[in-house]
Amino acid sequence: MTTRQSRASRPEGCICVNCGDTVEGRANTRHRGPDIAWFAHCHPCAALVAEQVQPLGLLPGGGVDVYQCRSCGSLRVCRTGWRTRCHICLDERSAGLSLAAGARLLARLPDEPGLADRVRRFAGLADPEPVSIRAAAEFQAAIALGEELDRRRRDGWADLAGDVHGLPWYGERQAPFSHGTWGLHLRCDSWQRLRDRSCAQCPPEPEDRTFAALRDTPYLLYLVRHRGLLKFGVGGASRVRQHLRAGAQLVEVVEGRHADVIEAEAVLKRQKRAAGEPLRWWRTRRMPESFGAGTEVVRNGVRIRLGDYLRDGIDVTSRFTSAPGTTRDNAR
Structure with a gap:
């Protein structure tokens, strides 16, 4: 006598990374929006950023592409047909854990006037204006993105674009999942994934080196x-x-x-x-x-x-x- 195997259980509920609302079921179903930039979203948050980034059609092969934020102009790499969003920009529905990095940064500002000045400059605020928690979170995301990309920066390459898991919500990388870091090699004018120090199409150059991200x-x-x-x-x-x-x-x-x-x-x-x-x-x-x-x-x-x-x-x-x-x- 054989026992009938039970069907796979329905995925447990989780939360929308952007607003904290509970979502249930599989991605892009009745009670859960599409997953965007590796994380679950509710339908309202997904709809809000549906047109946030635009594909640039820069990468060869068609499997992945570079997307540019229509608001801040930053770049992000994503698989073609998948959904992504800006590394930096949050929105009016961002709440809860998605602003925690901003809250931690705000707590430092009274004791670090230099940091407070840099955050205000980033947000376009005058000296007496208070810094919002969203502006602080976006500043932290921008710095995290810059440091991540700079680990890959090297001579002879420009316009680096990557995919940092956890941004813009957590202020730092959360997991190694990524669609890779890509850049434009100036010598041959080709976009390539930066897997090692050398261009795949050009002879190696003695000056090529990777920049260490040391604070x-x-x-x-x-x-x-x-x-x-x-x-x-x-x-x-x-x-x-x-x-x-x-x-x-x-x-x-x-x-x-x-x-x-x-x-x-x-x-x-x-x-x-x-x-x-x-x-x-x-x-x-x-x-x-x-x-x-x-x-x-x-x-x-x-x-x-x-x-x-x-x-x-x-x-x-x-x-x-x-x-x-x-x-x-x-x-x-």
């Missing part, structure tokens, strides 16, 4: 000019010299703690997106290859003083202007 390691925030454009970015000395060899003029280079430089870059990117002034095609067409796709490029008329974003940094521009044939552009 207290000296790092550079730089600003260069080419014709009517300004390019800001982070990296080592070789990255700055790469722009100079491509014909750009040096404006300013500031050295600071690795963590502080990443924060400053996040603020600059957010302010660029908030300005909402896209570059005309005829300007980007003449950019040097080292500028990549123009993610950190703005018009020449935009006033940027790196010392305002990295106040504890040291101006090291002279390191790069002392070489023969190198000039500094003092017009800011």
Whole structure:
């Protein structure tokens, strides 16, 4: 006599990662919305971010793609046909555990005025204005994303895009699940998944190396000019010299703690997106290859003083202007 096997039990209930409401059943059914960015969502939260990101069609093969947030402009990689959302931006339904990282950061601000100033700059707030818990959570997510991507950053690559499990809700990576980190190799102008140090299509270069994400390691925030454009970015000395060899003029280079430089870059990117002034095609067409796709490029008329974003940094521009044939552009 054989015993009839019982059917698989129905999945137990769980909560929507964004608002904390209880959802039941399988993903994308009557009592549960589609899973987005690896986590369960209720139907209202899923509907709210349905158009938050747009596919860019950059990656070869069609299995995965890079998606760009329509609000802040940050990039995220996701499998084609799956649902994802911005690494940084929360929404009006975000509540409970999704704001816990912001609450922890807010608790530090009264005792850390420097951190409070950076968070206000990120959120576009004046000094007396209070920082909302959502703004604090988004700041924490932006820093976590920057540090994750910087572990993969290397010379000769630009426009890194990744997939950090746990963002934007937890303020840090929660699990190793990922659709990978991708970048544009400037030498061959191809998007590739960054699995090792070398480009899969080009011969290896002696200068290729992976940047270690060490919080207290000296790092550079730089600003260069080419014709009517300004390019800001982070990296080592070789990255700055790469722009100079491509014909750009040096404006300013500031050295600071690795963590502080990443924060400053996040603020600059957010302010660029908030300005909402896209570059005309005829300007980007003449950019040097080292500028990549123009993610950190703005018009020449935009006033940027790196010392305002990295106040504890040291101006090291002279390191790069002392070489023969190198000039500094003092017009800011």
